[in-house]
Amino acid sequence: MSTHAEQHYFVPQPSKWPLVGAFALFFLGLGAALTVNDVPAGKGCLAVGFAILLYMLFGWFGEVIRESEGGKYNNQVDLSFRWSMGWFIFSEVMFFAAFFGALYYARVFSVPDLGSLDQKLLWPDFTADWPAQVAPAGVEAYRPMGAWGLPAINTLILLTSGATVTWAHWGLLKNKRSQLVMGLMMTVALGISFLSLQVYEYAHAMHEMNLTLSSGIYGTTFYMLTGFHGAHVTLGTIMLAVVMFRSMKGHFKPDHHFAFEAVAWYWHFVDVVWLILFVFVYWL
Template sequence: MATTQQPDYFVPAPSWWPFKGAVALFGIGLGAALLVNSVPFSWVPLAIGIAILLWMLFGWFGDVIRESEGGVYSKRVDISFRWGMGWFIFSEVMFFAAFFGTLYYLRSISVPELGNMEHKILWPDFKAMWPMSVAPNGTEPYQVMGPWGLPAWNTLILLTSGVTLTWAHWGMMENKRGQLKLGLLLTVLLGALFLGLQVYEYAHAWGDLGLTMASGVYGASFYMMTGFHGMHVFIGALMLAVMYFRSVKGHFTAEHHFAFEAAAWYWHFVDVVWLILFVFVYWL
């Protein structure tokens, strides 16, 4: 492996990691399809696929880290990485935009339409209001999730995590390694706390409020949007945990730290999405 930065675009050697990733995804897809159809031992291909995927992720990203620390990436590669991460976050923006568009359709178009006189024959007791307090058939009463309490605390936690991450970034830029590591560790812990409180919130909503995935379109949209956001928090916390362990090993300098920046971009994106979720899913 080269130890000095290359003047041109770095071209990696042929690799088996993409093929291994494809095998992993095939195993996960096959296992999941068999599992939902209650096929015996369907967990076997699912578990094997997940294991191969984890192996692929650790191995492939390990190669990238070694190449980066070996100095083989030029400025052109750095720009390419930045464009790639930028487009990836843009795809995530569109992903959540689809959910927010769906929520707008439900609240502003579908529910009012179902409440007009033409649909009274189907659901005579249906009330065109949001958030809905009962399912359209009226047989599954539930309570809606309010904005204050756990959702408000989780909002404060994520906002605080953005501050600690920015503080860690300042520490790196000023060569304060202790501040960098402590800021990253605090951010990961705050992310874990957010996920723990979200699990508790789900248990409370499901068991005490009667709010389930079957609770009409409100329950389905609530769990779909907050659940996918929770998955992104988990992924972001994993990314930052990797950044923490890399910082412990002495990686990153003020001039060479794109991996840290990419994880930080992703985390701040997750923060912004939660603020919008808090307003339109919990509050309004």
């Protein structure tokens, strides 16, 4: 006979958290606008916005975790979560597709067009090479970032992290808690290592290679793609850490662990984006 939980789709009580999130976004938007216009109150508004946002994240996700561990979610809810995470990752794919599209357009259309005979009267000294570089008089030219060095090491780190999170998943499916926790600890450590090396790479690029966000279309696309990817690695590492601490507390079962799967999906997505980024931004 079907249980009560299997017969009824769980509908939570009216929640305050969307309203709290709206206040967080209001203060963040207001603070950002005031800060870029050098208004002293801007940083204070940003701090308030981030504080409210953190309060909302801890409170809202805490409620979801308690509901899940309390057995309130049946297979229908699980399916809803899977569709939601799938569409979220699809939106992230489109987000990066826009930036890769900008890089493709610049390299395949804009730069060759500026170097064509039709443009020689306007830009007589321009050479249609990539990375495009025309340094004004008195300004030191930048050096492009090579692929074989820190970027290659970071590629190996992310590929390894994809293997460790999969190993952790195998441990969860076999109910081997020590393998689950160890795999997650290794994955979090690799994520932190990736971010640390990226910070070092940025410092090296800016101070020793004169490569900044304003270094033409190359600098813009380089920092936009690698920077947003780094932000996603940061978010993924935080989510993995949360899942790791939950695993230490005994959460997740071999047949009920979508929160783990959602984070693993996201981490594999981050890995794939980096591989494409490594080839088209660093290598080619």
